[in-house]
Amino acid sequence: MSVITETGLLAGRNLRRFAKSTQLVADSLLFPLILLFLMLLVFGELVDDASGGRYIDRLAPAIVLFSAAYGAVGTGLGFFTDLRGGIVDRFRAMNISRLSVLGGRIVSDLVRVLLVAAVTTGVAHAVGFRFTRGPLAALGFFAVVVLFAWIFLWLAVVVAMSAKSEQAVSGALSSPVTLLLFLSSGFVPVDQFAAWLRPVVRANPLSLATDALVGLSSGGEILRPTLFTVAWAVAATVISVPLAVRLYK
Amino acid sequence: MREEGVEVERLRKVFGKKTALEEVSFTVEPGAVVGLLGPNGAGKTTTVNCLSTLLPLDGGRASVAGHDVAGDPAGVRASIALTGQFAAVDDMLTGRQNLVLFGRLLKLDRRAAAARAAELLDGFRLGDAADQPVKSYSGGMRRRLDLAAGLVVKRPVLFLDEPTTGLDPVGRQEMWDMVEGLRAEGVTLLLTTQYLEEADRLADRIVVIDHGRVIAQGTPGELKNQVGGQVCEVRAEPRERTLRVLRERFGDVAESGGGVVTVRGADPGTLTDVVTVLREAGITADDIRLRRPTLDEVFFTLTGAKADREHEEVG
Numbered sequence: 001m002s003v004i005t006e007t008g009l010l011a012g013r014n015l016r017r018f019a020k021s022t023q024l025v026a027d028s029l030l031f032p033l034i035l036l037f038l039m040l041l042v043f044g045e046l047v048d049d050a051s052g053g054r055y056i057d058r059l060a061p062a063i064v065l066f067s068a069a070y071g072a073v074g075t076g077l078g079f080f081t082d083l084r085g086g087i088v089d090r091f092r093a094m095n096i097s098r099l100s101v102l103g104g105r106i107v108s109d110l111v112r113v114l115l116v117a118a119v120t121t122g123v124a125h126a127v128g129f130r131f132t133r134g135p136l137a138a139l140g141f142f143a144v145v146v147l148f149a150w151i152f153l154w155l156a157v158v159v160a161m162s163a164k165s166e167q168a169v170s171g172a173l174s175s176p177v178t179l180l181l182f183l184s185s186g187f188v189p190v191d192q193f194a195a196w197l198r199p200v201v202r203a204n205p206l207s208l209a210t211d212a213l214v215g216l217s218s219g220g221e222i223l224r225p226t227l228f229t230v231a232w233a234v235a236a237t238v239i240s241v242p243l244a245v246r247l248y249k
Numbered sequence: 250m251r252e253e254g255v256e257v258e259r260l261r262k263v264f265g266k267k268t269a270l271e272e273v274s275f276t277v278e279p280g281a282v283v284g285l286l287g288p289n290g291a292g293k294t295t296t297v298n299c300l301s302t303l304l305p306l307d308g309g310r311a312s313v314a315g316h317d318v319a320g321d322p323a324g325v326r327a328s329i330a331l332t333g334q335f336a337a338v339d340d341m342l343t344g345r346q347n348l349v350l351f352g353r354l355l356k357l358d359r360r361a362a363a364a365r366a367a368e369l370l371d372g373f374r375l376g377d378a379a380d381q382p383v384k385s386y387s388g389g390m391r392r393r394l395d396l397a398a399g400l401v402v403k404r405p406v407l408f409l410d411e412p413t414t415g416l417d418p419v420g421r422q423e424m425w426d427m428v429e430g431l432r433a434e435g436v437t438l439l440l441t442t443q444y445l446e447e448a449d450r451l452a453d454r455i456v457v458i459d460h461g462r463v464i465a466q467g468t469p470g471e472l473k474n475q476v477g478g479q480v481c482e483v484r485a486e487p488r489e490r491t492l493r494v495l496r497e498r499f500g501d502v503a504e505s506g507g508g509v510v511t512v513r514g515a516d517p518g519t520l521t522d523v524v525t526v527l528r529e530a531g532i533t534a535d536d537i538r539l540r541r542p543t544l545d546e547v548f549f550t551l552t553g554a555k556a557d558r559e560h561e562e563v564g
Contacts, residue, residue, distance in 0.1 A: 002356070009353050017341045020382070086337035090398070093301045095326040096354055 003097045010091075010104025011111070014078065018112055024074065028112065032067040032120045036060065039187060040127060047189070054218070060124035061141075061213030062186025065148055065206055067120065068113045069177045072152035075109045076169040079160035102244055106153050113149040114142060131217050141216040144226060147233045148209040152177070154240035161247040186210045205232040253279035253314050253328075253405040253437050255300065261308030262295050262461075269295040271461040272309070277439050279405075282432050284452030285441040292461040293441035294334060297410045300439070301331045314406050314437075330399030334411045337395060340384040344375050344394050347383060348401060355402040362401075369397040373427065389420025396427055407431065409440040413447060425450060445541070457551060464551045473542075480542055481515035481523055484508060485534040494530045495523065515539060 018024060039059055047055040082088045082105075091101050121129060121141075131138040156173055163169045181187070183197065184206035193201050201207055209232075211225035255277035262270040270292045277283040285293050298304040300311055302322040310317065316324030338347045345366050352362030370379045373393040378386060383394060392412060399407065412428065413421040428451050431438060442448050448455045449469045457465040457472070465472060482505075485491045492510050496502045499522075501513040512519060520539050527534055542550070 006354060009350060013339065013342065013350055016346070017339065020341050085340075086333045087339060089298075089303055089333060090331065090337040090351075091354070092303055093326060093329065093331040094351075094354060095323055 003100055003103070006096050006100035007103035007107055010100055011108035014104060014108035015111060017078075018108070028067070028071065028074070028116050029119050031070075032063050032116060033123055035066070036063050036120065036124060036127075039063070043187070054128065056124060056128045057218035058186070058210065058214055060121060060129040061217060062181075062184070062206070062210045063124075064117045064120050064145060064213065065209050066177075066181050066186065067116050068145055068149040069152045069180065069206065070174070071109065071113050071116065071149065072156035072177065073170050073173045074112075075105065075153050076156035076160045076163075076173050077166060078109075079105055079157055080163060080166060080169045083160060098245070098248055102157060102248060105157060106150070109153050110146055110149055113145065113153075117142060117145045129217070132219055133216060137216045137222075140222075140226075141213055144209055144212045144216065144229055147229055148205065150233050151205060151236040151240075154236060154244055157244045158240050158247060161244065180204060180206050184210065205229060208232065254281070255283075255311070255313050255406060255437065255439055257296070257300070257309070257311045259309035260296065260299060260306060260311055262292075262299055262304060263307045269461055270299070273458060273461065273463055274309075275456045275463060275466060277406075277437055279437050280435045281453045282428075282438040282440060282451055284448030284455045285439060285458060286443070286445065286448045286455050287441075287458040288443060291458045293458065294410055295461075296458070297331070297408045297439065297441055300325075301329055301408055302326055303331075328404055329406045329408060330402075330404045331408045332392075332396050332399045332410065332412060334414060338383055338391065338398055340391075341382060343380045343382055344370060344386070344390075345379045347394060347398060351398045352401045357402070365401055369400060373397045374423070387420065389416050389423055392416060392420065392424055393427060396424070400431075404436075406437045407439070409438065411441055411443065414443065421447075459551070478513075478542075479515045479519075479539050481512040481519050481537065481539050483510045483512065483523060483527070483534055484536040485510070485527060485532050487532075490530070491527070491532055491534075494526060494532065498522070498526050513542075 036059065040056065044055050088101060092098075121131075131141065152173075156169075159172045160169055163172060183201055184204045185201055186206055190198055190201050190207070205228075208225045208228040211221060212229050214220050215222035215225065257276070258274050260270055260273040262268075273292065273296055275283065275285075285296060287293050295304065299306055300313055300318060302318060302325050306319055310319065312318065313325045314328035316328060318325055338344075339350070342350070348366035348369055349362045352365050353359070357365060367379075370376050373396065375390060375394060375397070378390060383391060386394065396409070396412065409428065413424050416424060425447070428438070428440070432451070440448075440451060452469065454468055455466065455472055456463055483491060483495065486508075488504070488508055488510065492502065492504055495510060495512060499512045499514075499519070503511050503513070505511050512523060517539065520537065523537060524534070527537075
């Protein structure tokens with residue numbers, strides 16, 4: 001009971017901070033939209049012609065996921081600031097559960113990811129992105145986004161607790177996430193990659209989750225990519241969560 | 250076992266190869282204010298962090314308000330408030346939002362948390378800025394808010410880690426007033442500081458630590474005697490002769506920088522003696538004054554005395 005209340009209070013505090021930093025709100029909301037229109041403009045016709053499909057159906061989910069993963073940089077930096085600023089020490093010296101501080105951070109940032117995802121898909125609607133599989137599938141869409149973000153948020157928390165500087169935090173998070181994007185089938189179809197890279201691209205959680213989101217929005221395979229995304233999330237949980245809890249002590 | 254005091258016995262803390270605390274022992278009686286005095290890196294913050302369960306102990310034992318720090322950390326956390334060296338408040342939130350958040354985390358309901366926040370904001374003279382974000386506060390206001398955050402729920406034991414470091418004289422004075430108010434309420438207080446003056450003013454007893462060891466402890470009066478009274482500074486030409494003349498008459502005379510000759514172990518009587526000695530020698534002093542020993546001199550004396558004792562033990 002008290003863990004849930006404490007987590008809620010701390011998540012509320014983080015969200016309040018987020019809402020107050022106009023710059024951060026603008027960045028988190030605009031960045032995916034700029035990326036969306038840019039990619040559509042540059043590659044839209046090319047990919048539409050090459051794959052015979054509608055690029056936006058794939059692009060919008062890929063960008064939702066990429067911004068969710070990239071949001072982990074903000075999570076890492078935010079938590080690092082809290083650790084260095086002393087406020088986490090204050091929480092630790094208070095008689096509250098150790099899980100609450102970590103939980104509050106994860107919950108608030110999942111809410112932030114959902115907000116960004118909602119805005120991104122909303123705007124993508126204007127350029128042809130549609131949920132065609134009904135309300136339940138749409139809910140599933142956002143559930144997969146949460147699952148995917150979960151992997152990176154815990155990673156961010158672990159990085160924040162192990163890093164020595166802000167630069168180290170953003171370096172350790174942004175490069176892998178960017179690499180993940182380019183080695184995914186989010187922007188470019190799998191068969192456009194060199195043959196030896198294809199297995200990597202297929203196993204990439206960003207590719208898998210994109211497949212799942214495409215299935216849940218415009219239609220396509222759902223079960224297999226969703227299960228693989230779940231597998232990634234479980235693996236990340238088994239590794240990152242105990243590590244985070246141990247580091248926090 | 251004492252109910253509300255702090256007992257520290259042979260506390261030891263090691264970071265990798267560096268020993269932060271060799272052996273620290275002291276007691277804070279219930280309701281007393283003890284000043285932990287030492288230079289940067291002496292182990293003051295480490296001691297406070299060990300006592301507030303932020304760091305595990307590597308040796309020795311400590312109890313806070315009757316709870317063993319290693320055995321019952323939750324009990325310790327429920328009995329203490331900690332105000333750190335860096336104001337540990339959220340600078341994006343307002344003062345009020347901060348205090349309400351801490352109140353609710355300490356299990357006050359919404360209304361009680363709001364009422365307590367309002368009460369503290371008034372008590373700490375933050376009422377006017379209550380709804381401004383903390384980042385617009387002055388250093389002194391932040392510290393006061395930080396102290397208030399530690400007092401949202403009354404705790405029998407309070408740790409204040411360098412509460413006035415980095416504050417301007419006005420901020421320092423205000424902080425001192427707050428601490429004196431707490432002392433009057435009977436809170437058990439352990440306060441760390443680099444300033445002799447601060448420890449002198451606020452603490453019933455002072456524990457001096459250096460390199461992770463307690464090198465002296467006692468009431469401010471006892472310590473001052475141990476350090477040897479005050480220092481008489483003489484600025485006079487020719488300096489060589491001044492030095493010689495004074496050395497003939499006083500025991501502990503040294504030349505410090507800037508053409509100043511210092512006579513240590515001085516008292517108001519020394520001042521008259523110095524003037525007489527100089528007049529007899531026909532030296533006109535540009536400046537003669539009496540001042541308290543600086544922290545440097547306290548440490549010089551204390552560590553010097555300790556080294557001497559060790560020699561005796563060996564010999």
